[in-house]
Amino acid sequence: MTLDGSWGYASDKTYQQRWELIAPQLRSDAFTMIDWGSDSGWFSVKTALDFPESKVIAVDGSIMLGDSNVREHKSRVSEMGITNNHLVNCLFDADTFAALKSCPVNYQLVLSVFHWMGDGIGTRLQSRDDWNAAFIHLIEGAEYTFFEVPNEDDPGETPHKIRSWYDGRPVAEVIRSAIEGSGVRAEYRELGEIEHPGKGYRKLFLIQSAAQAIDPERVLEVADVIARVGSRIRLPFSMTARTKLRGLINHLRAFRS
Numbered sequence: 001m002t003l004d005g006s007w008g009y010a011s012d013k014t015y016q017q018r019w020e021l022i023a024p025q026l027r028s029d030a031f032t033m034i035d036w037g038s039d040s041g042w043f044s045v046k047t048a049l050d051f052p053e054s055k056v057i058a059v060d061g062s063i064m065l066g067d068s069n070v071r072e073h074k075s076r077v078s079e080m081g082i083t084n085n086h087l088v089n090c091l092f093d094a095d096t097f098a099a100l101k102s103c104p105v106n107y108q109l110v111l112s113v114f115h116w117m118g119d120g121i122g123t124r125l126q127s128r129d130d131w132n133a134a135f136i137h138l139i140e141g142a143e144y145t146f147f148e149v150p151n152e153d154d155p156g157e158t159p160h161k162i163r164s165w166y167d168g169r170p171v172a173e174v175i176r177s178a179i180e181g182s183g184v185r186a187e188y189r190e191l192g193e194i195e196h197p198g199k200g201y202r203k204l205f206l207i208q209s210a211a212q213a214i215d216p217e218r219v220l221e222v223a224d225v226i227a228r229v230g231s232r233i234r235l236p237f238s239m240t241a242r243t244k245l246r247g248l249i250n251h252l253r254a255f256r257s
């Protein structure tokens with residue numbers, strides 16, 4: 001199904017280019033998926049619509065643009081009468097990923113969001129080892145992980161702390177070395193590159209782990225684990241203040257229109 005072109009924070013082209021790489025990798029029978037940092041829900045809604053047997057959990061803590069994203073997500077899901085898309089509005093961190101090893105899903109989307117993990121949200125990620133551990137917890141929570149992070153060398157790229165993980169290495173090398181150093185069984189391959197306007201191209205990787213996904217009927221257990229761990233995670237003060245301010249601006253805008 002085609003989604004109209006005015007969703008979320010990114011351009012329709014940026015969504016479509018990634019979807020064209022992701023969709024052919026998904027099975028057509030029942031599966032579970034988590035979309036981490038789901039923003040306004042483009043990918044999770046598209047999955048729920050195009051794969052009606054799927055059960056999708058979207059997770060977003062509304063820290064980028066205040067709560068306008070989850071309000072948009074909820075209203076789209078309700079307008080379209082979608083029942084296989086469940087939104088969890090909370091924070092996540094490396095402890096969330098570790099907790100999900102008890103109930104892995106089939107697929108997870110980690111699109112332009114893992115780099116936020118170093119910004120002082122919940123578990124602190126400072127050293128290369130901290131990042132590697134969070135990444136390995138992440139990939140053990142799903143059979144397949146679609147993974148896209150900022151590229152290593154475009155001067156316009158987002159200057160998040162993820163660079164302490166890269167330590168000058170290309171993203172593919174960072175992934176290879178994290179997997180090899182951990183001893184877990186996992187394979188990765190590059191699916192393609194997506195243009196992120198002003199930031200160059202980000203590569204999309206598909207990582208397959210040895211996890212065995214739970215039965216799709218148990219998907220709400222996954223949502224419960226995410227919400228339970230998320231309720232303990234705190235934002236740093238500067239981010240809380242920024243998020244509250246954005247929320248206030250959104251409410252004023254909505255009130256005026």
Ligand SMILES: C[S@@+](CC[C@H](N)C(=O)[O-])C[C@H]1O[C@@H](n2cnc3c(N)ncnc32)[C@H](O)[C@@H]1O
Pocket residue numbers: 010036037038039040059060061062063064065069090091092093110111112113116117121
């Ligand atoms: C740059 S956007 C990416 C959105 C979408 N995945 C995409 O690629 O189009 C990052 C989203 O992740 C959310 N986010 C980032 N870190 C988070 C965290 N630790 N917990 C919950 N939400 C988070 C932000 O609120 C924002 O909506």
